Amino acid sequence: MTSALMPTYARQPVGFSRGEGVWLYDTQGRRYLDTTAGIAVCGLGHANPVVAEAIAEQARTLVHTSNLYEIPLQEELGAALREVSGMELCFFGNSGAEANEAAIKLARMFAHKHKNIAEPAIIVMENSFHGRTLATLSATGNKKVQDGFGPLVQGFVRVPHDDIAAIEKAAAENPNIVAILVEPIQGESGVRMPKDGFGYLETLRAICDKNDWLLMLDEIQTGNGRTGKYFAYQHTKILPDVVSTAKGLGNGFPIGACLVRGKASDLFGPGNHGTTYGGTPLGCRAALTTIQELQKGPIANAAVMGERIMQGFRDKLGDLGVTVEGAGLMIGVVLPRNCTELVARARDEGVLLIVSADNRIRLLPPLIITAEEADLIVEKISALVRAFLAETVAA
Ligand SMILES: Cc1ncc(COP(=O)(O)O)c(C=O)c1O
Known part of the structure; x- marks a missing residue:
């Protein structure tokens, strides 16, 4: 067959x-x-037996209600993520691409709400990977992922990976830039570490501060302990403005999150963003248990x-x-x-x-x-x- x-x-x-x-x-x-x-x-x-038991027990208790109502486990997971990340607020979705969609929408809202920029642009890197939805494949630096899906979503300025001079040149040329979206270590393109290691993130932080841009880290692959810290930026002293994560967050249970702080934390209000399955009791229980076990x-x-x-x-x-x-x-x-x-x-x-x-x-x-x-x-x-x-x- x-x-x-x-x-x-x-x-x-x-x-x-x-x-x-x-x-x-x-x-x-x-x-x-x-x-x-x-x-x-x-x-x-x-x-993993602890995660399996938590999922089974939660499935017997309550799988899904709706974001129409309070979801105590979502609050608990948000608090746990705030604790491990140093970020302030979370939005939950179901995948990495969805977490990055939230980040991209946040950058645009930042432009409209705080900077009076009508056609905002986000700096993204060559060889990057951010997902397969239309906005995230447009942000992705790989022609194979984009071929056949034009017209792409506008508003991305692409520069070579790990090239600070190229970012500074873009900053000088384009007043519409409002954010950088970057993987701390590029994953899908074969584990590409910047030459300055995680020091690269400190340089990007300084550029974002100087230009009043959002530093948005795609930690979908590098997060949840993968690099030996909960998030890769924790190898440095900086904090980003936006972090997207997914993959390891639920140990296989599909869940993603977009975390914000500082000037990115007042951008979304009721009705700006949402998804039916985002942060269900079942997904949150799986992720909460995973975060606890990862830290042990x-x-x-x-x-x-x-x-x-x-x-x-x-x-x-x-x-x-x-x-x-x-x-x-x-x-x-x-x-x-x-x-x-x-x-x-x-x-x-x-x-x-x-x-x-x-x-x-x-x-x-x-x-x-x-x-x-x-x-x-x-x-x-x-x-x-x-x-x-x-x-x-x-x-
Ligand atoms: C860095 C990065 N961003 C985004 C994604 C997309 O995540 P998902 O496949 O869960 O949509 C991936 C997946 O490989 C990834 O590695």
């Missing part, structure tokens, strides 16, 4: 029936070491295991011209040539991995990974890379 699904994904020929921690089991019972965590989603590992050790573990994995790859593959970048458990292993075929080879060896931008192995394992599992990732992937590079040199 042919599939009833729209072919929007080039799916690999494997499907999973259960998971446990860092491991997935396919429908034949074969086990795989999962270095993807559902693309930076399951920070607490697959089928997995975030600190991500920092330690990330260093261990990065050093492991440098030791094992440095001589082959392979470089490593990232922070915590958001790691890019950059090969000197296209290595997309490693995905299938690794899968045959029982390892799930992602290759982005042709030559960047992107590792995003669960944050609860043990030292033995971290070493196994380094050992198995290094062996594959060494064999692959030897073969392709010979070829």
Whole structure:
């Protein structure tokens, strides 16, 4: 029988029936070491028992009411996020793209409400990824994501990633700019760390302050402990004005959030924004439990295991011209040539991995990974890379 699904994904020929921690089991019972965590989603590992129990209990109690009414669990989750982020207010949606849509709408409202700018523009980066809705794909710096969907949403000014001079030039040329939207580490394009590390964010903060712009961080992939701090900006002393997050927030339960503070906190009022499923009791319970569990050790573990994995790859593959970048458990292993075929080879060896931008192995394992599992990732992937590079040199 042919599939009833729209072919929007080039799916690999494997499907999973259960998971446990860092491991997935396919429908034949074969086990795989999962270095993807559902693309930076399951920070607490697959089928985390505490989150599973919280979801089950909440499902038996109350799944959904409506934002027509007070939602005590949404208040609790907002307070927990305020506590971990240093931000002031939250809006809840169901995905990363939705969280970024809120950020984009906030920037426009900021322009109209506070700056008297009729046609506001937001600075976005080359190679960025912000989602697949019309506004977020327009913000995304990847032609493949945009092709076929014109006319794109207007109001974005694109500059090269990690290029402060280009931002300053745009500031001088365009009085309509009101915000910068940026990933602290670019994720989908293969874990691209700015050359100044997180110092980049401090420079962006200073530029935004100087120009009275909003600094809007897309922490959909870098947030929720992934880089070894709850949010990536916490590697610095700065606070952004707007933060979007999703992915790891519910450990697989779909929920996203847009957080604001300071001059971004008085922009939305009743009727400005909303979504039926945003912040349901069930979603909030899943996220609240995830935030609590992440803080009991997995975030600190991500920092330690990330260093261990990065050093492991440098030791094992440095001589082959392979470089490593990232922070915590958001790691890019950059090969000197296209290595997309490693995905299938690794899968045959029982390892799930992602290759982005042709030559960047992107590792995003669960944050609860043990030292033995971290070493196994380094050992198995290094062996594959060494064999692959030897073969392709010979070829
Ligand atoms: C940095 C970033 N922003 C936005 C998104 C979009 O999130 P979602 O797929 O939940 O809409 C992603 C997803 O990969 C992402 O990595």
